Amino acid sequence: MYATKVSNKPVCVCFSESRGIMTSTPVTAAEYTDFKNQSSALCTDVKCVFYSVANVIIFILGIAGNSLVIWIAGFKMKKSVIATWYLSLAVSDFIMCSTLPFGVVQMVTDEWIFGLFLCKFRYFMKLINIYSSIFILVIISVDRCVLVMFPVWARNKRTVRKAAVIIMLGWIVSAALSSPETIFRDIVYKQKTKCVRKYINEQRKDINEQSHIAIVSCQFIFGFVIPFLIIVICYVLIMRKLKFNQMTMSKKPFKIMTLLIAAFLICWLPFHLFSFLKIHYKGFNFVEVLKLFGVILANANSCLNPLLYAFMGRNFKKQCYSVLSNIENVIEEEEEGREGVQGTAINTNEESISSAV
Missing domain, CATH: 1.20.1070.10 (Rhodopsin 7-helix transmembrane proteins)
Known part of the structure; x- marks a missing residue:
């Protein structure tokens, strides 16, 4: 349903899903104002x-x-x-x-x-x-x-x-x-x-x-x-x-x-x-x-x-650097672990292919 104005008179245009047709129904000025307020409520x-x-x-x-x-x-x-x-x-x-x-x-x-x-x-x-x-x-x-x-x-x-x-x-x-x-x-x-x-x-x-x-x-x-x-x-x-x-x-x-x-x-x-x-x-x-x-x-x-x-304090800087270094070490270990797993998988596939040949 949406509202429009025809000849300066607000009209409600409705679509019926069950019947697949559109109908127009006159609405009051107050209802049209409320509709305009609701439609313009977006953060623009x-x-x-x-x-x-x-x-x-x-x-x-x-x-x-x-x-x-x-x-x-x-x-x-x-x-x-x-x-x-x-x-x-x-x-x-x-x-x-x-x-x-x-x-x-x-x-x-x-x-x-x-x-x-x-x-x-x-x-x-x-x-x-x-x-x-x-x-x-x-x-x-x-x-x-x-x-x-x-x-x-x-x-x-x-x-x-x-x-x-x-x-x-x-x-x-x-x-x-x-x-x-x-x-x-x-x-x-x-x-x-x-x-x-x-x-x-x-x-x-x-x-x-x-x-x-x-x-x-x-x-x-x-x-x-x-x-x-x-x-x-x-x-x-x-x-x-x-x-x-x-x-x-x-x-x-x-x-x-x-x-x-x-x-x-x-x-x-x-x-x-x-x-x-x-x-x-x-x-x-x-x-x-x-x-x-x-x-x-x-x-x-x-x-x-x-x-x-x-973060201006020395102790906070040291602790922050240690936290960041720990996070970096965890990420590096995770990447090394993944590369090791991928390398193992590649070697295993190569061995299986050579044995099959």
């Missing part, structure tokens, strides 16, 4: 395609990179404070990346098809992992600062158990800051099913706007401003201490620290700025595009963290 515009492709790439790289970090930090390396930080960060980023397919499906279909529970759960897990990932980056920065500023005290007081407790506290605070998503997220049924932030008092738009501003401000302050200031202060102290202790210091630590701060700033600042823009310029197409771009950058941080924080 540039915004949808860009968002979907970018998030699929981030999903693949993030799952692969964070899985490798989880394997190395959790199973290959001995338990240590640094390994605990990297393991928790990788778990947070892994969960964050695992929620990306929901957003891609929602963008492609322009509809939420996963039900109320996953509507609340998806945005809660997304927000909790945003906070936890940022908090863990702050913890890593503070830990590095303590190691440089107070090496003797850190050597005696830093333990894996204390690190695990700090990580648990970070996850608890993240869950508390993410709890509004479980309250305000709801399913809305209009022309299509949507998973949106729905406030308790829908009649009072002023109260709803204030609530939305409060949530966005809370995310900006606790999810960016305070963590960014702490990270910058820690790395300024680290660089001053290293410069004071080493007259001919290598430029590599400065480059790495600058790269880490720049990555954090580039990935998260657009997301929060565009969230504020969306409050005051809701419905404007350019704001929607900027917010989409900010979301992609924020998601990209989850696949950049393994490269910036984990």
